[in-house]
Amino acid sequence: MRVLLTGARGMLGTDLSALIRERHELHPIDIEEVDITDGPATMALIEKIRPDAIIHTAAYTDVDGCESHVDQAFQVNGEGTRHVAEGAHRSGASMLYVSTDYVFDGKSASPYRVEDEPRPMSVYGKSKLRGEVYTRELAAQHYIVRTGWLYGEHGANFVEKVIGLARDRPRLEIVDDQVGSPTYSKDLAPALLRLVESGRFGTYHVTNDGSCSWFEFARHILDLAGIEDIEVVPTTSERLARPAPRPPYSVLDNSAWREVFGSGLRHWREAIEEYVRHRPR
Numbered sequence: 001m002r003v004l005l006t007g008a009r010g011m012l013g014t015d016l017s018a019l020i021r022e023r024h025e026l027h028p029i030d031i032e033e034v035d036i037t038d039g040p041a042t043m044a045l046i047e048k049i050r051p052d053a054i055i056h057t058a059a060y061t062d063v064d065g066c067e068s069h070v071d072q073a074f075q076v077n078g079e080g081t082r083h084v085a086e087g088a089h090r091s092g093a094s095m096l097y098v099s100t101d102y103v104f105d106g107k108s109a110s111p112y113r114v115e116d117e118p119r120p121m122s123v124y125g126k127s128k129l130r131g132e133v134y135t136r137e138l139a140a141q142h143y144i145v146r147t148g149w150l151y152g153e154h155g156a157n158f159v160e161k162v163i164g165l166a167r168d169r170p171r172l173e174i175v176d177d178q179v180g181s182p183t184y185s186k187d188l189a190p191a192l193l194r195l196v197e198s199g200r201f202g203t204y205h206v207t208n209d210g211s212c213s214w215f216e217f218a219r220h221i222l223d224l225a226g227i228e229d230i231e232v233v234p235t236t237s238e239r240l241a242r243p244a245p246r247p248p249y250s251v252l253d254n255s256a257w258r259e260v261f262g263s264g265l266r267h268w269r270e271a272i273e274e275y276v277r278h279r280p281r
């Protein structure tokens with residue numbers, strides 16, 4: 001397959017690039033090749049490459065930054081995705097759009113199913129949902145994959161932030177009232193490629209198995225990294241007062257994926273153990 005990958009130099013995009021290259025003809029693009037907010041340039045590039053499949057990971061991913069850059073968030077995550085979807089439609093390519101658990105408001109008491117009504121709380125969540133709508137409307141052969149709490153070797157992420165802060169400070173306050181599923185981009189990448197190879201179009205939730213709060217996740221990371229001389233204290237979202245509201249509970253039910261592919265991704269504890277063990281010190 002000829003596969004066009006957007007956001008190819010991002011955290012997930014870098015892991016995907018390496019995988020796709022092993023089996024397919026890869027056309028990696030990022031903002032240096034084309035800014036997806038430029039509709040004519042984006043569509044012209046897609047029509048020139050004439051891909052069989054597009055995996056669209058490019059996004060404005062700074063969740064707090066989106067609150068103060070609302071136009072930019074909707075331009076990149078909404079209109080940018082529209083341009084990619086139109087390009088997919090014109091060139092007859094399938095399209096996979098990577099979306100987020102932050103399209104939900106977090107009021108559920110059980111894991112969100114693909115058919116649950118999205119009600120995003122933040123600008124980031126709203127702009128990513130706009131991207132979902134365009135993908136469904138414009139790209140006839142599409143996959144939408146919602147995931148959450150991503151970390152990986154090739155981008156700034158919570159794991160590195162916690163380990164970095166723990167080296168400088170004697171005490172860390174971490175929120176204990178947001179629950180989700182930490183997901184290793186190295187586990188997500190093969191799942192996305194498998195989906196694109198399958199032709200099983202539709203909407204899926206794909207995360208590592210299990211769930212925890214950010215506080216539990218931080219504690220576990222520090223234990224694995226062998227960092228003991230630090231006090232980690234649970235706090236609340238209200239006390240931390242970050243610009244973007246986050247869902248208190250954004251665990252995703254991965255059963256749509258499991259029904260098609262048999263088994264889901266491994267437990268988050270197993271994945272983070274591998275990540276911490278292999279990260280450069």
Ligand SMILES: NC(=O)c1ccc[n+]([C@@H]2O[C@H](COP(=O)([O-])OP(=O)(O)OC[C@H]3O[C@@H](n4cnc5c(N)ncnc54)[C@H](OP(=O)(O)O)[C@@H]3O)[C@@H](O)[C@H]2O)c1
Nearest residue numbers: 007009010011012031035036057058059061100147148150
């Ligand atoms: N990270 C998470 O926790 C998380 C959770 C759920 C879903 N997701 C979704 O998963 C996908 C991958 O996330 P990630 O964390 O790997 O993202 P990332 O590391 O921020 O990568 C996104 C890439 O898109 C590029 N980009 C930004 N604006 C662009 C534009 N206007 N035109 C072209 N390229 C542009 C970025 O370039 P610059 O770096 O130069 O801006 C970057 O290389 C995203 O769609 C995100 O919404 C992420």
